[in-house]
Amino acid sequence: MLKISIISIFPEYLKPLELSLLGKAQEKGLISIDIHDLRKHATDPHHSVDDTPYGGGAGMVMSAEPWGLAIDEVSNSEAEFDLIVLTPAGKKFDQQMAMSFSKKENLIFACGRYEGIDARVSKYYAEKRNFKVHEVSIGDYVLGGGEVATMVIVEATARLIPGVLGNPQSLKEESHTLTNKDGSLVEYPNYTKPANWRGLEVPEILLSGNHGEIEKWRIKEAERRTQALTKE
Numbered sequence: 264m265l266k267i268s269i270i271s272i273f274p275e276y277l278k279p280l281e282l283s284l285l286g287k288a289q290e291k292g293l294i295s296i297d298i299h300d301l302r303k304h305a306t307d308p309h310h311s312v313d314d315t316p317y318g319g320g321a322g323m324v325m326s327a328e329p330w331g332l333a334i335d336e337v338s339n340s341e342a343e344f345d346l347i348v349l350t351p352a353g354k355k356f357d358q359q360m361a362m363s364f365s366k367k368e369n370l371i372f373a374c375g376r377y378e379g380i381d382a383r384v385s386k387y388y389a390e391k392r393n394f395k396v397h398e399v400s401i402g403d404y405v406l407g408g409g410e411v412a413t414m415v416i417v418e419a420t421a422r423l424i425p426g427v428l429g430n431p432q433s434l435k436e437e438s439h440t441l442t443n444k445d446g447s448l449v450e451y452p453n454y455t456k457p458a459n460w461r462g463l464e465v466p467e468i469l470l471s472g473n474h475g476e477i478e479k480w481r482i483k484e485a486e487r488r489t490q491a492l493t494k495e
């Protein structure tokens with residue numbers, strides 16, 4: 264079972280993880296998701312978790328020690344841990360990364376806010392605790408914090424775990440799983456009944472029952488769509 268621990272100063276922000284596919288996956292015992300409040304580990308009387316940056320500059324930086332205490336608490340065993348630190352300065356998240364996370368035992372998500380987390384936290388867990396540390400961004404834009412990014416990554420990762428999706432066949436033909444010699448493709452367009460909707464017809468080939476030709480058409484359409492995206 265994949266054990267997911269999420270540390271945030273806004274634990275309520277992560278409530279949607281109890282719903283739908285991920286809620287069911289937890290009920291079935293395929294994953295566990297535990298959400299932890301960073302502020303419980305604040306070390307000063309005002310429960311602050313941030314401070315001004317060394318070297319000056321705007322904004323606040325999250326202090327190392329509350330993070331250290333929170334991560335120590337959720338990693339208090341001999342198991343293998345992967346620490347995922349959400350930051351717009353991280354490696355871009357993609358389907359391949361989701362696939363690799365879905366095969367792990369323990370994922371710890373550190374949701375930073377403000378100008379991020381003191382850089383020594385990543386260094387400490389990589390060097391002193393032998394964690395695999397991944398600094399990850401979900402795209403080239405800046406969010407208010409790592410919570411939404413965590414939800415994106417948890418959802419993309421969990422649906423790849425066997426048993427989480429009702430029909431595992433759906434994984435085979437979707438965007439970023441289809442490939443050709445140039446890399447990953449987005450999915451071909453899909454249609455359902457009626458065959459004529461407001462004067463618009465479903466492509467003839469899909470009604471032909473010729474599975475070989477349908478497969479060829481779908482690959483061609485997936486390539487066309489992928490090319491159109493990279494031209495923009």
Ligand code: ADE
Nearest residue numbers: 349350351400401406412
């Ligand atoms: N925190 C703020 N922006 C982010 C992004 N784009 N990805 C991950 N974490 C973030």
